[in-house]
Amino acid sequence: MIGRPVPRKEGIAKVTGRARYVADMSLPGMLYGVTVRNPTGRGRIRNIVFEPGVPWEELTVVTARDIPGTNAVALLMNDQPVLADEVSAHIEEPVVLLAHPDRYLVEEARRRVRIEIDPLPQIFTLEDALAKREVIWGTDNIFKTFSVAKGDIQVGFAAADLIVEGEYETGAQEQLYIETNGMIATANLADGVTVWGSMQCPYYIHKALLPIFALPAEKVRIIQMETGGGFGGKEEYPSMIAAHAALLAWKSGKPVKLIYDRAEDMVATTKRHPSRTRHRTGLTKDGRLTAMEIEFDIDGGAYCTLSPVVLSRGTIHAAGPYECANVSIRSRAVATSIPPHGAFRGFGAPQSIFALERQMDRCARAVGLSPEEFRRRNFLHQGQSTATGQVIREKLELEKLLDRALELSHYRQRTEEFAKTNPASSLKRGIGFASFMHGAGFTGSGEVYLKSVVGVETTLEGNVRILTASTEIGQGTNTILSQIAAETLGLDYDRIELATPDTGQVPNSGPTVASRTCMVVGKLVEAACQGLKQILEASGLSIADYTRQFGPARAYSEYQPPPGVAWNDETYQGDAYGAFAWAVYVAVVEVDPATAEVRVTDFVALQEVGKVIHPVMATGQIEGGVAQAIGYALYEKVAWKNGHMANAQMTNYIMPTSADLPPIRVFFEENPYAYGPAGAKGIGELPMDGAAPAILNAIENALGVGFNEVPLTPEMIGDRLWSRT
Amino acid sequence: MESYVTTIRCTVNGIARSIKTPPMARLLDVLREEMDCTGVKEGCGEGECGACSVLLDGELVNSCLIPVLQGEDSTIVTIEGLAPSDSLHKIQHAFLDCGGAQCGICTPGMILATAALLERHPQPTPDQIREGLAGNLCRCTGYMRIFEAVEQAARG
Numbered sequence: 001m002i003g004r005p006v007p008r009k010e011g012i013a014k015v016t017g018r019a020r021y022v023a024d025m026s027l028p029g030m031l032y033g034v035t036v037r038n039p040t041g042r043g044r045i046r047n048i049v050f051e052p053g054v055p056w057e058e059l060t061v062v063t064a065r066d067i068p069g070t071n072a073v074a075l076l077m078n079d080q081p082v083l084a085d086e087v088s089a090h091i092e093e094p095v096v097l098l099a100h101p102d103r104y105l106v107e108e109a110r111r112r113v114r115i116e117i118d119p120l121p122q123i124f125t126l127e128d129a130l131a132k133r134e135v136i137w138g139t140d141n142i143f144k145t146f147s148v149a150k151g152d153i154q155v156g157f158a159a160a161d162l163i164v165e166g167e168y169e170t171g172a173q174e175q176l177y178i179e180t181n182g183m184i185a186t187a188n189l190a191d192g193v194t195v196w197g198s199m200q201c202p203y204y205i206h207k208a209l210l211p212i213f214a215l216p217a218e219k220v221r222i223i224q225m226e227t228g229g230g231f232g233g234k235e236e237y238p239s240m241i242a243a244h245a246a247l248l249a250w251k252s253g254k255p256v257k258l259i260y261d262r263a264e265d266m267v268a269t270t271k272r273h274p275s276r277t278r279h280r281t282g283l284t285k286d287g288r289l290t291a292m293e294i295e296f297d298i299d300g301g302a303y304c305t306l307s308p309v310v311l312s313r314g315t316i317h318a319a320g321p322y323e324c325a326n327v328s329i330r331s332r333a334v335a336t337s338i339p340p341h342g343a344f345r346g347f348g349a350p351q352s353i354f355a356l357e358r359q360m361d362r363c364a365r366a367v368g369l370s371p372e373e374f375r376r377r378n379f380l381h382q383g384q385s386t387a388t389g390q391v392i393r394e395k396l397e398l399e400k401l402l403d404r405a406l407e408l409s410h411y412r413q414r415t416e417e418f419a420k421t422n423p424a425s426s427l428k429r430g431i432g433f434a435s436f437m438h439g440a441g442f443t444g445s446g447e448v449y450l451k452s453v454v455g456v457e458t459t460l461e462g463n464v465r466i467l468t469a470s471t472e473i474g475q476g477t478n479t480i481l482s483q484i485a486a487e488t489l490g491l492d493y494d495r496i497e498l499a500t501p502d503t504g505q506v507p508n509s510g511p512t513v514a515s516r517t518c519m520v521v522g523k524l525v526e527a528a529c530q531g532l533k534q535i536l537e538a539s540g541l542s543i544a545d546y547t548r549q550f551g552p553a554r555a556y557s558e559y560q561p562p563p564g565v566a567w568n569d570e571t572y573q574g575d576a577y578g579a580f581a582w583a584v585y586v587a588v589v590e591v592d593p594a595t596a597e598v599r600v601t602d603f604v605a606l607q608e609v610g611k612v613i614h615p616v617m618a619t620g621q622i623e624g625g626v627a628q629a630i631g632y633a634l635y636e637k638v639a640w641k642n643g644h645m646a647n648a649q650m651t652n653y654i655m656p657t658s659a660d661l662p663p664i665r666v667f668f669e670e671n672p673y674a675y676g677p678a679g680a681k682g683i684g685e686l687p688m689d690g691a692a693p694a695i696l697n698a699i700e701n702a703l704g705v706g707f708n709e710v711p712l713t714p715e716m717i718g719d720r721l722w723s724r725t
Numbered sequence: 726m727e728s729y730v731t732t733i734r735c736t737v738n739g740i741a742r743s744i745k746t747p748p749m750a751r752l753l754d755v756l757r758e759e760m761d762c763t764g765v766k767e768g769c770g771e772g773e774c775g776a777c778s779v780l781l782d783g784e785l786v787n788s789c790l791i792p793v794l795q796g797e798d799s800t801i802v803t804i805e806g807l808a809p810s811d812s813l814h815k816i817q818h819a820f821l822d823c824g825g826a827q828c829g830i831c832t833p834g835m836i837l838a839t840a841a842l843l844e845r846h847p848q849p850t851p852d853q854i855r856e857g858l859a860g861n862l863c864r865c866t867g868y869m870r871i872f873e874a875v876e877q878a879a880r881g
Contacts, residue, residue: 007821014829015817015836017764017804024763178768178776178864179830228766228830229864262769474828474865616824620870624827627867650773650862658868659859666869 001487002678005616009478009498010226019226022182022197023259030184031060032103033248033258036096036113037268038088041643042136042302042337043117045088048096051112059109060252062097067247069214073239074207077143080303080340082212082243088117089136090302090339091644092268094240099248099256122337124643126276126299129334136302137335143300144308146315148329148572150387156291156326160282163291164366168279168355169709170692172299172638173272173631174645175344176655179228181238181269182259185245192219193246199238200230201511202469206503208239209246224501230473231628232343235513236306237269266648270342271638273298273310273333277318277355282326287367289324289378292387296331296352301340307333310341312443314348316576317689319387320356321398321437322378327387338643343513345625346688349438350632357434357693358708361700371697372402372411375435389573395671398582401606402435405584408667409433409604414588415701422702428593429601430702433586434693439577440515440682444567447520447578452510452559454524456485456532457552462544464489464532465497468509470521472498475684476617477517483613484522484677488529507556515682518613519579522677524557531555562675579673579681583607585626585690588662589698596718598634600662600695607686608669611679615668618683622666625687631656633692637711735796737762738806746793753777753788755796756803764804764833768862775861778834779803785841785860804833807840816840816878825874827865835861839875848879 013019038045048063050056064071064085071085072078084093095115100106121134128134129141137143157163183197192215199205202222209220222242227234245258260268275298282291296318300307311333318329364374379398385391406412411431418429441447455467466485472478482496499506509521532555539546539553546553567574588602605622612618635654639646647653672679692710700706705720731748734741737760744759756762756779765788768776772787779788780802781795808814816839819825826832835858842849842857849857854875855868863871 005824008824008826010829011821011826012813014826014832015813015820016808017762017833019829020763021766021830023767024757176864177828177830178774178862179766179828180768226829229828231864262771476827616870620824620827620866623867623869624865625867628864649771650769651771655862655864656867657859657862658871659855661868664867664869 001483001493002611002613003615005614006479006483006493008476009482010472021179021228022184022225025184025196025225027184027186027255030255030257031099031101031248031252032106033097033099033245033256034106034110035094035244036098036110036115038084038091038093038095038117039115040117041091041119042089042122043119045084045086045095045115046118047116049114049116051114053112054105054109058100059106060099060248062247062251066251067212068250070211073243074211075236075305076308077304080305082240090337092339094244097244097248099252122643124336124338124640126297126334129336136337141335143304143333143335144311146312146331146572148315148327148387150389151326153291153293153326153328157282159290161285162283162366164281164283164363166279166359166362166708168277168358170275170351170354171711172274172341173344173636174266174638174653175231175233177229177231177233180260180262180265181234181241183238183242183245184255184257185242185249186255187246187249188253194221195242195246196223196225197238197242198227198234199224200234200471200473200513202501202503203508204236204511205239205242209243212243221502221504224471227471227473231345232347232513233269234473235343235511237342262650263648266653267645268339270305270340272344273300273307273341273348273351275351277352279355279359281359281363283363283367285367287369287374287377289322291326292319292324294318294329296329298333298348298351299336299341300333301336301338303340305340305342307341309443310348314352316388316439316443317349318352318356320353321380321435321582323380323384329387345628346685347514349685350629350688350692353436353689354692354710357436358696361697362706371433372406375402388576390575394673396582398435401582401584401608401669405433405586405604405606408606408665409586409588409602411586428591428702429589430698431586431588432694432697432701433584434690434697435584436690437580437582438515438686438689439580440519441578442514442516443576444569447559448561450510450559452520452524453507453556454509454521454528455507455554455556456528457554458543458547459497459552460544460547462542463495463497464491464543465499466525467499467506468521469501469503469506470509470517471501471512473512475621476614477512479617480518480613481522481525484525485529487678488526489533515684515686518680519676519682520559522680523675524559526677527557528555531557578675579610581607581609581681581683581686583686583690585694587691587694587698589695589702591699591702593721596714596721598699600630603662603664605664605687606667608671609683610673610676610681611670612668613678613680618668619666621683622687623664626664626691627656627661629688629691630661630695633695633710634712637713733793733797735798736800738803748794749792751789752791752793752796755793756788762803762805766830766833768830775834775838776831778837778861780837780841783844785838804836807836815881819874819877823874823877824870825866831861831863835863835871839878842875843879849875
């Protein structure tokens with residue numbers, strides 16, 4: 001079963017259009033809800049005016065005063081209100097909720113609510129936040145700082161023959177799942193709150209709603225519908241939308257459907273954190289790293305959301321897969337007056353890895369080595385340690401990965417060919433790569449605190465049902481967990497069912513994030529199935545007979561860290577992740593110096609992800625991630641205007657179409673991980689990390705001019721090219 | 726809020742329909758709400774993403790941009806009508822085999838776009854495939870599995 005391209009569990013429902021997403025669901029007597037938002041920016045809410053022209057007596061109106069419990073979305077710091085009250089921290093912050101049976105009327109009503117705000121000073125940039133030009137959060141605008149120290153950075157610089165400095169920036173990025181956010185809720189004191197919707201993490205919403213409604217755990221039930229993409233964008237913000245739908249339902253006594261349109265989803269919900277990274281790298285003449293000093297800062301927006309955790313992952317990945325005795329990484333997540341940023345595939349790592357892999361190419365040039373030879377001299381090996389002092393215990397042969405990637409991309413031939421043909425050619429071609437890793441699962445002790453649980457149970461039909469809150473959002477959860485269960489139990493794949501992720505029915509297997517579903521939750525499925533197998537074998541009965549005689553046999557498993565794993569949250573030293581996936585990505589580009597347009601013409605993605613559970617889905621995951629990362633590198637620019645996304649449409653926020661992408665050629669090396677299910681590691685986020693630096697390295701190879709910022713638009717390239725001549 | 730209602734006659738997935746509806750209602754909403762064709766998805770509401778694609782007299786259109794009035798006397802095919810019930814069209818098979826569907830939200834539109842493409846070009850070149858699907862956005866797959874599915878479907 002493992003390693004075979006079995007049919008996607010919910011595939012037929014999806015190709016026939018029968019899969020049920022939240023927009024497809026209705027309940028009798030249902031109202032339509034809308035959100036009225038802060039129209040201007042940070043300020044004091046002076047007045048809310050309900051202008052005439054709609055029958056207000058027919059509408060359900062909810063403000064902060066109607067919240068039965070605490071006005072905060074429970075996450076890390078609980079600083080974000082469900083509805084702004086008195087003071088609002090950013091434009092597009094929810095202030096008033098409306099519901100009515102007629103969805104056209106409620107839309108009209110939204111336009112007739114005037115929220116009057118006395119403006120307070122705002123800040124929109126990392127620089128202004130750090131300079132405390134205005135203190136908008138806490139005492140210093142800083143959500144979180146980290147400091148990682150390995151060896152002695154001063155000793156490292158003293159040993160250096162030269163020092164290379166660089167500054168790198170990355171922009172915000174919209175997740176742009178094709179299904180916008182949405183929820184349906186029913187709520188009353190007697191029955192509690194039930195929410196159906198598009199989400200990654202049912203138990204995050206469950207946790208968030210308890211204090212808002214002051215209800216005990218058993219009175220709140222969250223049910224995932226088919227979910228049309230997440231990419232991190234449906235990790236934390238759905239808690240807000242679920243709360244809004246449920247508040248309207250609570251006040252009206254009727255079911256309420258609250259679906260965002262595209263523009264609302266883009267202006268109001270979270271995006272990838274913009275970042276700035278500064279590198280100072282000490283090198284010997286022969287190209288060995290002696291010191292890596294890294295400052296990594298991200299813009300969190302107006303509330304904390306998940307910024308500390310995003311910062312953590314970005315920090316840990318900032319020094320990459322290189323051996324250096326002396327490393328110092330200092331990082332900060334800061335507040336600005338823009339809508340909060342949040343989870344997006346890669347979760348901080350794409351930002352710091354972009355900076356690192358541009359810096360490594362520039363270091364190579366500074367010592368007169370090719371980019372590949374420079375990396376070869378500095379790659380991490382088995383037995384050596386990362387920046388956090390994590391000793392790599394598994395077999396790690398990055399040189400081999402690099403060699404294979406370069407061969408698959410015809411790197412040497414192309415490098416020579418382009419050098420020969422570019423001077424006389426109107427189109428400049430270039431090739432570049434990035435080598436990197438991505439840690440799977442929660443950082444540090446995260447998995448230990450989570451204590452995830454998975455269950456399995458038998459059915460009367462002789463099947464086995466997996467009980468998990470891990471959601472299928474397109475990435476293949478249903479299929480791979482079924483494969484792992486079938487393999488462990490020795491059952492047909494078709495005999496495995498999945499319970500709907502419904503907090504009333506399934507245990508908390510943790511959030512569907514952090515490339516953890518396959519490696520961590522998959523391992524729990526494997527362990528629970530081993531338990532079930534023992535029960536069944538001891539009984540000597542078939543699954544159906546056992547279930548008929550005794551009721552469903554059930555087995556559960558709870559997360560246990562692999563032996564010998566240790567992490568220190570205080571010093572930020574130790575085993576940051578159970579396992580890393582390793583990769584080398586190569587991009588070939590064609591740049592037209594007359595128009596400054598860049599086309600990626602070939603892309604090779606080679607990775608080692610342990611054991612591949614499902615070759616077609618794994619390939620599809622990598623291809624999709626690379627496509628998003630190509631968008632991140634070249635197309636997807638959020639145009640900010642006073643803290644507001646000015647291009648909140650698919651017509652002017654440009655994601656790659658089928659006509660824009662090169663062939664994305666995906667290859668795997670297999671090196672089974674001892675503590676993953678059948679040897680698998682995490683895979684989902686990895687492909688987001690490497691494409692942007694590979695492409696910008698290729699552009700420098702093509703033009704002889706380097707760029708250190710993404711998204712890199714033709715305007716930015718043109719400015720540099722044409723101002724030089 | 727629209728109060729004026731007219732009767733629109735059309736054939737949807739092989740069944741003759743007569744519906745009372747405001748004439749400027751979006752075809753997308755009428756299909757989803759009045760005819761239970763919830764396989765027609767809304768992704769952007771402005772004709773950019775193609776999730777709401779349907780075949781209108783054989784042409785691929787974005788049903789979010791079409792007033793239902795324009796459907797008068799037309800033949801409409803949605804994902805629900807591509808194959809007789811309880812069977813799969815070869816394009817649907819190909820999307821399953823090749824991993825062309827991930828989250829599934831673009832899939833109905835993408836499959837109908839493929840049907841329109843194969844109608845025009847039964848043996849499409851890679852460029853014709855890229856061109857033919859360029860009005861349908863997919864955020865999950867990076868399109869490569871979808872290209873494979875189109876090629877498999879073209880082979881029959």
